[in-house]
Amino acid sequence: MRKRATAKEVADAAGVSKWTVIRAFTPGASIAEESKRKVLAAAAALNYSPNLLARSLATNSTNQVAVFVDDFSNPQKLPFLETLTERLQAEGLVAVLININTHFDHVHALLHADQRQVDAVILFGTAFRSETLSDLQLGRGTPPMFVLARDSQIEGVPAVVCDAELALREIVDHLHERGYRRPGFMTGATALSTALRRRQHFADFWKQKGVDEIAVLSAEKYSAEAGAVAVRSYLEQTARADRVDVLMCENDILALGAMDEIRSRFGLRIPEDIAVVGFDNYEFCGSPAYSLTTYEQPRQEMIQVIVGMIAGRLEPETVTLPGTLVIRTST
Amino acid sequence: MRKRATAKEVADAAGVSKWTVIRAFTPGASIAEESKRKVLAAAAALNYSPNLLARSLATNSTNQVAVFVDDFSNPQKLPFLETLTERLQAEGLVAVLININTHFDHVHALLHADQRQVDAVILFGTAFRSETLSDLQLGRGTPPMFVLARDSQIEGVPAVVCDAELALREIVDHLHERGYRRPGFMTGATALSTALRRRQHFADFWKQKGVDEIAVLSAEKYSAEAGAVAVRSYLEQTARADRVDVLMCENDILALGAMDEIRSRFGLRIPEDIAVVGFDNYEFCGSPAYSLTTYEQPRQEMIQVIVGMIAGRLEPETVTLPGTLVIRTST
DNA sequence: CACCTGTTTGCACCCGGTAGCAAAGAAAAT
DNA sequence: ATTTTCTTTGCTACCGGGTGCAAACAGGTG
Structure with missing residues (x-):
């Protein structure tokens, strides 16, 4: 031995x-x-x-980056993780994947990351309040933090996000042009929802088009099942004449769940009876079974930027990147 | 500062x-x-x-486990990663996610993991040949390795897998009982395919039922697109009378791609014209748009076992666990 | 051959902990 | 009061490398 x-x-x-x-x-x-x-x-x-361990101790840099994830229900996380690990590895860095859940919360995770001396922390689509940080009162030694694919709610912590304002403008323009006038919006888990700003911009742009009222459907979380439940309760409670003619869902998973429910339970046609829009351009959105109109986040660019900031090539600051509207037959 | x-x-x-x-x-x-x-x-x-770094150096244990992944196209990887990180964290361990690709191969990754003194390496659904290991000739110091969700092809390296023999027996029994007699099998990337043993058992059990001939469709990789391409070329080249009556796909992603193609391009009905079976029970298989019959791997149990072995509670040895046949309307 | 300059190499000390032994202190037994 | 025993604390040595400086060793020049 x-x-x-x-x-x-x-x-x-x-x-x-x-x-x-x-x-x-x-x-x-x-x-x-x-x-x-x-x-x-x-x-x-x-x-x-x-021995990299000994080297890290002596040089005070581990070449490790902690990646916090608290919601694995969105399959979109996987390609992000793929690109992220690939880019980090190209920089000589390695990702430590931390699952934030009820047994292991942000405070735990942050303390842990700090104790391990990681070079940076990426909050990937995950939320925590400023207070959490001040509770911890990690001193100056704290590793620098970056938020990916979500607005930062913490002062001084930069975020790299897809431009929600631009995205929703393009979406609303498209819907308006197609003749839709009775829009609805489905939100997911409320804790995460506000930070995405999607609903807010959706409403704002419709207002600019002269449409003031937006029906709001609330799903419990970001899952197909939750999307189905939300749309079911809406359709059951809303007379045919009062229904929306287009439903924008906060992400693709909700949208796909909603589409299944709209078609198979209520026998409605998409887009004739109700059009549906998602967000993320998850792989299956393009399948003929769904053919969902959606918006693709600039994944490669976002990760390029965040890794550049971590590697020190780019100035750490909040960056907003434009994505791409993907029009399919659901609208 | x-x-x-x-x-x-x-x-x-x-x-x-x-x-x-x-x-x-x-x-x-x-x-x-x-x-x-x-x-x-x-x-x-x-x-x-x-400082955990200093502690690790002194105690010679980092409480870090490297997880090698080389194929992010299967969305099933995400729930596995979720459960894996959760269980590891419950044991005080943390996952270092390593993306194996052309720029960062198994040799790199293994050397890196060794230099970082990780406590264990999990080869999650990934393949490498014994020779790779001997090339490296990492001495005794090498961290113990475990293969997850795939047969180990390396002597002395235990694997934790879903029981493919049992799974395929149940599937073939089910298909036979439903009256299908002209089975086909779609394989994915050849490098990974053999280790899964699915095709082999599929053929064996049909033989036991007196069916000797299995049509084989080869997809280039594990993606919906590749599944669609494979089924398209098969259907184009095969006269209606010669076609299979049931197509078993090596995983759900291939199956979903194949279903889309079968229905939208060829206008065939599932299961009346061709029945389809997948493997993994990926979330969307249950959607009314697909309703795919598939086989669910015992994810929780598999991870429970592999983490138990890493934590030293269980003897390291190859373990085969039974999964569950999920029958839906595609058969 | 002495002198200067530039490259190589060795060294003491440091990074921030851990292990295990020995001394000091406190409590119990004689 | 003395001895025994147990608890608590300090210390040396060590984990495996990294830093900055000084000594040793070139090679070139006058």
């Missing part, structure tokens, strides 16, 4: 001091070609590689 | 030695009530918490 070789052991094998070994593994360090070759040979023989 | 407080600083503030401070933060350590109170007060004032 041999342990990992240490720099000292390699040094002895190569007939140099351990510092010379370290230099051989430090790019740009002052070391003679000759000894570097000797060291690398000895290192290869002993199968040595530097 | 104050740094984190250290044990030494707290010690000075509390008028004790740094070892006493450490004891106050070590559960079950021998320390007087009185001094513990003093230390905790001083620690609170200075906002001290132990």
Whole structure:
């Protein structure tokens, strides 16, 4: 049961001091070609590689980034995670995925991340109030935080988001042009909903078009089931003549759940009886079974920017990026 | 820009030695009530918490588990990640999510995980050959590895999987009972496919029923698009009379893509013209738009077991767990 | 050959904890 | 009061590397 070789052991094998070994593994360090070759040979023989833990302790940088996620119900999280890990790894960073839930809340997670000395914390689509931060009163040592795909509600914490104002303007313009005049909006979990600003802009732009009243449907959370329940209770309680002619859902998952319910339970046609719009452009929205009009977030760009800020190439500041309206047959 | 407080600083503030401070933060350590109170007060004032990095270096255990993922196209990965992180965190462990791709392959990742001294590596649905391991010749120090949701192809590396034999038996029994006699099977990316053993068992059980011939459709990868392409080329090349009456797809994503294509491009009915079966029970399979018969992996149990083995409560060994056949209207 | 300059190398000390032993202090037994 | 025993505390050594400086070793010049 041999342990990992240490720099000292390699040094002895190569007939140099351990510092010379370290230099051989430090790019740009002052070391003679000759000894570097000797060291690398000895290192290869002993199968040595530097212990990143020890290095992190000494250099005070771990090259680890904590990623907080508190809602795994949106499948859109997966491609984001894919791109995020890929980009981080390209920068020599690695993602520590933290599941924020009732057993492990933001306070826990933040304390933990701090204790582990991560280089940064990404709040990915997750919410917490400023008070939480002041409760913790983590000193200056706290790792820098960034919010991804959600408005920051914390002073001094930058966010990288899709431009909700632009998105909703494009959506409302499109709907108005198509002739819809009785819009409805379905929100998801209230805690998360306000920060997305989607409902607010939706209402604002309709107002500009002269439509003041927006029917609001509230889903309990962001799931297809919740979307179905919300639309069911709406349709059951609303006379045919009073119903909306287009329903914008806060995200695709709600929209897909709503579409299923609208068609199979109420036998209504989409978009003839009710048009539906989602948000995110989740993979299945394009399937012929749904063909949902939706809005795609600029995932690559958003992640490019947030990783750039973490790597120090970009100034940390809130950045708003334009996405793309994807028009399909649900409108 | 104050740094984190250290044990030494707290010690000075509390008028004790740094070892006493450490004891106050070590559960079950021998320390007087009185001094513990003093230390905790001083620690609170200075906002001290132990540096886990330094602790890891000294104790030689990081409480970090590397999770390798190389295919983010299957949305089923997300609930697995959710449950996995939750369970790991409940054990005081944390997941380091590593994206295996062309820029960062298994060798890189393994070396990295080793350098970071992670406590274990989970190969989540990912593949690599034994040779890769011997190429690396990581000594004894290598962190223990476990394969999740996929057969292990490496000697001595245990896997936790859904029982494919049982699953396919149940599926074939069900299909046979429903009267299907001309089965087809759609495989995904070949590199991953064999390890799942699904096709093999599918063929074996049909043979037992006296059906020797299985039509095989090969998709390029595990995506809805690839599933659609595979079924399209099959249906275009196969006369109506020669076609399969039931198509089993290696996973749900292929199945959903195939269903879309079968219905919208070829105008065929499911299940009357062709029945379809998937695997995984991904959320949208239950939607009325698809209503796909599929097989659900025992996610909770699998993760319970693998985390138990990592935490040392369970003997590390390959474990095969039974899943559940979910019958819907696609068969 | 002495002198200067530039490159290599070794060293003491540090990063922030942990382990285990030995000394000091307090309580119990003689 | 003395000895024994248990609890509490301090200390040395260590985990595996990193930093900045000084010594050692070149090579070139006058």
